[in-house]
Amino acid sequence: MATMPWTATLDYDYPDTRTVDDDAWAPAFRAAVQDQRSAVEKIAADDSPAEVANVLHAFALSGSRLRQLEQAFGVLIAADGTEKRQQIRTELAPELAAHQDWISLHPGLFTRFQQLQQRITSGDVTASAEQQWFLDQQIRKAEVAGADLDPAVQTELKEINQQLALEESAYTQLQLKEAADSPFQLSLFVQQPALAEEQDRQQRRRLFEASVNRGTLAGEDGRTTREIGARIAVLRAQKAQLLGYPNFLESVLPLRTAPSRTAVESMLARIGTGARERAEQEVARINEVLADDLDDPLQPWDLSFGLEKVKATLETESSGGGDLTLDEALERLFDAARRVYGITVVPRPDLPGYVPGAMSFEVFDGSAGETGSGLGLFLLDLYSRDTKSGGAWMNGFRVPSSLAETKAVVTNNLNLDPVAEGEQTVLSTREQRTLFHEFGHALHALLAVAEFPQLSGTAVPRDNVEFPSQVNEVFQELYRGGPAAGATPSEDELWGKGASTLEHVAAVVIDLAWHTLSPEEAAAAAEDPTGFEQKVLQDWGLDMPMVPPRYHGGFFKHVFAGSGYAAGYYSYLWAQVLAADASEWFREVMQNNDDDALAFRGTQFRQELLSRGNTRDPLQSYRAALGRDPDPVALMRSLGLE
Ligand SMILES: [Zn+2]
Structure with missing residues (x-):
């Protein structure tokens, strides 16, 4: 052995x-x-x-x-x-x-x-x-x-899978090459963060064009990522057909939470229409404010700059609550979990970190140390290092399973700047939010009760993973206040939400469009990928040259560099619908400072939803926890679209 x-x-x-x-x-x-x-x-x-x-x-x-x-x-x-x-x-x-x-x-x-x-x-x-x-x-x-399937069809399927793997890898490689060749260090979305601050309009234009024109570099075989992406869509349509589905989306939905294509599309239509209206108003306002500075009409490279200019004139309430030291932030993080879910988190400095500098904690159900009350370990690696991936994430060594006789050993990973010996780490409001978010994933694993490790905790479908983590963010409001339940944000607070939502929904629609085609339709679309996407946006009423989609097929890594989010880019919005709704449900009791009511809802959420992981249909868990279906109105309201 x-x-x-x-x-x-x-x-x-x-x-x-x-x-x-x-x-x-x-x-x-x-x-x-x-x-x-x-x-x-x-x-x-x-x-x-x-x-x-x-x-x-x-x-x-x-x-x-x-x-x-x-x-x-x-x-x-x-x-x-x-x-x-x-x-x-x-x-x-x-x-x-x-x-x-x-x-x-x-x-x-x-x-x-x-x-x-x-x-x-x-x-x-x-x-x-x-x-x-x-x-x-x-x-x-x-x-x-x-x-x-028949063995002959299986052989065909395996061939398509191999071609897909090659094309997805070609897409990835060419994207990396294009990024390396670019004079700019480009971030993911079309709208680059630097555009908001860049005073020089020509410079804005160059940066924006470098960003939006991604997908035009030809690789060694003469094809661009645009063309490779379209080819991938054709292969996926063929694959779905072999499996007996009308299109790729239908072939992956059985393993997702969203009940149907109609459910996804009606959510998109509702959000998209409202976002478009709001975005039109925002652009009109920017036009007024920038009119004197510009000698010709407003362009997409002026959007972020204009949004920022207007924002500076608005009265936005600072709901941030300010910086916190690491000790203060962790105290809030663990105290919230105690108040909501009744668990206790205790430092275990005697246990080594899984990487140098990582911290170890033990998590108990109820108070610490009682026999049999240990839920597992929570391990935290806060600081960046050269060999560490970017961003923040949760993963772990073990998941709870009665069959495998294991408990949770989970990690959270952030990328804070390392501090000098003896100095205190200070977390910005954004970093505090990340801490709560990732701990939400960790709780999903720590509180899991499952027989099968394959169904435990965060092993939920793609479009359900980000929901418990987003919900955990709301508990920051226990310490620094927040909006009242059911409150509509002020117009000033909503500034920019139209454009940001529109560019998001437009990208979701592009992903869905490529994955709801028959093989013949996909082949026709692949003849002119740019024209196809343009037509799709028009059909949805989301074509607004001032506010282009955050991704197009030429640099849509989520969707074409692998199959994880293919026909699944809607997942983020889907999770937001659930998270906004459940956050409102918690706010209803948080705003009265009623800890008993909070603990009551926390227990319900824990027992019916968090602990269930993928041991049953996640939508069923949602209904059992909240006593009703998810309601998109909370998200609509938070985006000013109600
Ligand atoms: Zn997350």
């Missing part, structure tokens, strides 16, 4: 990363893949009647070793991605992807899942709701991968 790359583990089975030998990753991964292969072959070859134990439990545990490795490696490469670790990832990625394909398309395993389903349906086997849900997920996943 191959060993793990670490030689020691600590409380809660937390790997002691100081003992990690990087040379041991590749052999350990390969051994774990072999492990799972033999386990899956054994499940498939079993000719005894299908039971929960010999199918579901056996399958769920078959990848335990591999999951542990993936989790630990995922934590370390993000927080400390040395060149060596990057190489290991590049080397192993194709093998691990092929292994996942092998499982999804394993005919014997799929048959066992179906046999178990038949025995449950006929009443020979009883399954809990979570077991039934897990089985449904496995069957749906296998179907979406093509497990029930």
Whole structure:
């Protein structure tokens, strides 16, 4: 039996990363893949009647070793991605992807899942709701991968998958090359942050054009990212057709929370129409304010500058609450979780950080130290380092699972500037918000109650992940106040929301448009990708030259550089609808300073939603927690669109 790359583990089975030998990753991964292969072959070859134990439990545990490795490696490469670790990832990625394909398309395993389903349906086997849900997920996943297709069609599907992987990688590479060639350091969205401050109009124009013209550089084979993106859309449409779906979006919806294409589109139409009106008003106002400074009409490169100019004249209430020291910020963070969810977070300086400088905490249900009340570990790496990814994120070493007998070991990662020895770290209001946001993800994992590790905590569909983290941000208002529940922000506070919402919705619509085509329609659109997107925006009433979409197909990394967010860029808005609604629900009790009422709702939210993770339909959890369907009105109001 191959060993793990670490030689020691600590409380809660937390790997002691100081003992990690990087040379041991590749052999350990390969051994774990072999492990799972033999386990899956054994499940498939079993000719005894299908039971929960010999199918579901056996399958769920078959990848335990591999999951542990993936989790630990995922934590370390993000927080400390040395060149060596990057190489290991590049080397192993194709093998691990092929292994996942092998499982999804394993005919014997799929048959066992179906046999178990038949025995449950006929009443020979009883399954809990979570077991039934897990089985449904496995069957749906296998179907979406093509497990029930003819072998000839499966071969075709595999070929398309390979082409897709190549095209997505070509898109990524060319985007990187284009970025490296650009005279500007460009951030993701069309509207560059520097445009807001740039006084020189010609300079604004150059920066904006460099940004919006991304996707025009031809790679070695003469194609641009625009063209590669369009080709990817064609391949995805073909793939969906092979799987028996009318388009790519329909082929991925079964594994998402959004109930239907109509549900997504009606949300977009509602938000998009209001945002367009508001954006028109904003542009008109900017025109008035800048009229004397400009000798010709307003242009898209003047938008951010104009928004900023007007904003400076407005009375916006500072709801920021000011800077906090790290100690103060952590005290609020943990105190809020205590008041809302009844948990206690205790420093564990005796446990080493998973990277130098990281802090360790233990989390208890109720008060600290009672036997059996430990929920797991919370590990926090605050400061940037050369080998660390940008931004902030949550991941972890372990998830709670009664089957795997594991508890949570989760990490939060930020990128604060390191401070000198003996100096206090100070967090801006934005950094405090990030801290609360990421801790919301951490709570989703820490409070999870699941049988299957695959369904635990944050293992929810793509369009549901960002919701609990956004909700946690509202608890900052316990310490610095906030808007009253149901209050509409003032016109001054809403300044700029029209343009920012419009450019967001327009990008969502472009993503959806590319992924709701038949193969023939996609091929026609690929003839003129720019014209296609233009037409789509017109049809939706979102074509406003002054406010272009934040992404177009030429530099839409989320959607074309991989398939994670393909037909899924709407997820952020979807999560915002849920988060705004649930935040209002908490505000209703927060504004009365009634801690009992807050704890009551907190318990409900924890028991019916956070703890459930993906052990049942997340929409069902939402209804159980709040007693009703999500209502988009809270988000509409916060954007001034009600
Ligand atoms: Zn997040």
